[in-house]
Amino acid sequence: MSRIIGKLSRLLRERGPLGLLRQVWSGIAWRAREQWNLRAGVVQIVDADLALPVEVIPTKKPMEVRLLRREDLPNIREHIYPLLTGPLESDRRIFEAMERGEDRNEEAYVAIMDGKIVHYMMWVQAPKYAGIKLAPDEVFYVCAFTHPDARGLGLVQHTTTRSMKLFQERGLRRAVATIHRDNPGMWKATGNAGFGPVGRPRSASHTSSSS
Numbered sequence: 227m228s229r230i231i232g233k234l235s236r237l238l239r240e241r242g243p244l245g246l247l248r249q250v251w252s253g254i255a256w257r258a259r260e261q262w263n264l265r266a267g268v269v270q271i272v273d274a275d276l277a278l279p280v281e282v283i284p285t286k287k288p289m290e291v292r293l294l295r296r297e298d299l300p301n302i303r304e305h306i307y308p309l310l311t312g313p314l315e316s317d318r319r320i321f322e323a324m325e326r327g328e329d330r331n332e333e334a335y336v337a338i339m340d341g342k343i344v345h346y347m348m349w350v351q352a353p354k355y356a357g358i359k360l361a362p363d364e365v366f367y368v369c370a371f372t373h374p375d376a377r378g379l380g381l382v383q384h385t386t387t388r389s390m391k392l393f394q395e396r397g398l399r400r401a402v403a404t405i406h407r408d409n410p411g412m413w414k415a416t417g418n419a420g421f422g423p424v425g426r427p428r429s430a431s432h433t434s435s436s437s
């Protein structure tokens with residue numbers, strides 16, 4: 227509670243009453259939209275069993291892929307922010323919070339091509355996210371984005387499987403995501419990584435036993 231009050235007073239100081247109202251309203255609207263989308267089946271919950279072996283799917287072109295560092299934020303601001311419009315504005319707000327130094331426990335991978343960040347994907351460990359309750363050994367797939375110049379190079383499936391391996395090593399049990407029903411790229415990429423609709427029969431057929 228004191229964290230929320232601290233955040234609200236900082237926002238009031240930095241942005242004024244109107245800015246604070248706008249921020250609070252956009253948060254409420256985002257939560258309401260997520261809940262409605264889930265209830266209406268516009269987005270569906272998928273999960274992956276981290277007890278199964280995971281093979282890291284390589285990218286189709288060699289490039290630098292690594293965990294997000296603080297010094298990457300200006301690069302993201304310059305090259306990615308202009309593309310984060312509509313529903314993707316919520317991703318921009320997460321990066322803006324990181325810029326302000328607000329640690330919300332998110333963990334992100336980025337891919338860099340010709341010095342520019344062209345992809346990010348982000349996870350969070352929290353008791354609840356987007357209306358979905360999570361256990362301490364579960365991790366939620368917050369978002370992924372690939373610059374149009376780098377789409378189809380296998381970046382989402384690479385960073386997804388890479389982070390799943392990391393989570394396995396940390397002893398996490400389950401990864402959960404919500405996917406918009408009209409997002410074939412996310413269905414394909416997460417499907418290749420081993421995600422499927424919640425409650426489906428489990429199988430390790432997508433994986434290799436070599437990992």
Ligand SMILES: CC(C)(COP(=O)(O)OP(=O)(O)OC[C@H]1O[C@@H](n2cnc3c(N)ncnc32)[C@H](O)[C@@H]1OP(=O)(O)O)[C@@H](O)C(=O)NCCC(=O)NCCS
Nearest residue numbers: 369370371372377378379380381382383410411412414415
């Ligand atoms: C969805 C999105 C993240 C996919 O990124 P990407 O890096 O191009 O994905 P990948 O290259 O890892 O694709 C994985 C698989 O999906 C396929 N795929 C990607 N986009 C596709 C599309 N629009 N339609 C059909 N298949 C698609 C790829 O061909 C690949 O399959 P294959 O290796 O079996 O051929 C990207 O299109 C994007 O940023 N969209 C806007 C933001 C968004 O919707 N984010 C997700 C919500 S948080």
